[in-house]
Amino acid sequence: MANLGIVIPAAGQGKRMGAGYNKQFLSLLGQPILAHTVRIFEESDFVSEIVIVGAEGDIAVIEEIVTQQRFKKVVAICIGGASRQDSVRAGVRALSSAIQRIVVHDGARPLLTLEVFHRFIEETKEYPAAVMGIPVKDTIKEIDSIGNILATLPRDSLRAVQTPQIFDREKLEEAHNRAASSGYCGTDDASLLEWMGYPVQMAEGMQGNLKITTPEDLLLAEMILENRQRADSRDGSSV
Numbered sequence: 001m002a003n004l005g006i007v008i009p010a011a012g013q014g015k016r017m018g019a020g021y022n023k024q025f026l027s028l029l030g031q032p033i034l035a036h037t038v039r040i041f042e043e044s045d046f047v048s049e050i051v052i053v054g055a056e057g058d059i060a061v062i063e064e065i066v067t068q069q070r071f072k073k074v075v076a077i078c079i080g081g082a083s084r085q086d087s088v089r090a091g092v093r094a095l096s097s098a099i100q101r102i103v104v105h106d107g108a109r110p111l112l113t114l115e116v117f118h119r120f121i122e123e124t125k126e127y128p129a130a131v132m133g134i135p136v137k138d139t140i141k142e143i144d145s146i147g148n149i150l151a152t153l154p155r156d157s158l159r160a161v162q163t164p165q166i167f168d169r170e171k172l173e174e175a176h177n178r179a180a181s182s183g184y185c186g187t188d189d190a191s192l193l194e195w196m197g198y199p200v201q202m203a204e205g206m207q208g209n210l211k212i213t214t215p216e217d218l219l220l221a222e223m224i225l226e227n228r229q230r231a232d233s234r235d236g237s238s239v
């Protein structure tokens, strides 16, 4: 499968990171987090276009990163919206009409490997929509607004969902447009298709595919990358 279009939402404020600027410009082993993320797709033979979505005030910095890193597949850097959902919708519109299959991947998830990405697109190629997720490790409880526990959810049927998420373009655009006109908000793109009643397939996620959200995540990401680089130089394998 070739000709994938990638939308990378990177227009958040990074409030939980508390850096005072977009966390995706923070250094992860000497390179901006966003550069690590874009490189995964730049290096994939299945990808033909990448769109990065940034906050208005961050566009110049993102352009600089793209130029410095010599990324060739970035066809647009567009301005995002108030929510992640608005940002992804803007990014999808910036892909050329040649793109009929779209992958959405958070700018803040730089640790996905090419190997896992390729396994994901191979495993999900027959599905109009699919996400990756991992089994949850903790017991998950549902609570009410004052902290009373309402239910302990059956863990075997729960997954912590990650990106990448992959979609037929037509379905993704339809779901985003409908959600925008109805005021429906989801925390990921798949939930918009679920809301419309479309099936979404779950595929196996990756333990190390962190979303860098807090300073602790950044430390952990550095450790994982260092460990991966050590393993690569020893025997060519990755964490």
Ligand SMILES: Nc1ccn([C@@H]2O[C@H](COP(=O)(O)OP(=O)(O)OP(=O)(O)O)[C@@H](O)[C@H]2O)c(=O)n1
Residues within 6 Å of the ligand: 008, 009, 010, 011, 012, 013, 014, 015, 016, 017, 023, 053, 080, 081, 082, 083, 084, 085, 087, 088, 106, 107, 108, 109, 211, 212, 213
């Ligand atoms: N309006 C928004 C909000 C988020 N994102 C992107 O969506 C991804 C997941 O969001 P998250 O990790 O929560 O990032 P922030 O919104 O920046 O973090 P916070 O909630 O702590 O401010 C990130 O790559 C973020 O840049 C986006 O493109 N547009």
Ligand SMILES: C[C@](O)(CO)[C@H](O)COP(=O)(O)O
Residues within 6 Å of the ligand: 084, 106, 160, 161, 162, 163, 187, 188, 189, 211
């Ligand atoms: C899309 C996502 O990464 C899946 O886990 C997540 O829902 C993004 O949530 P955020 O609050 O925008 O970080």
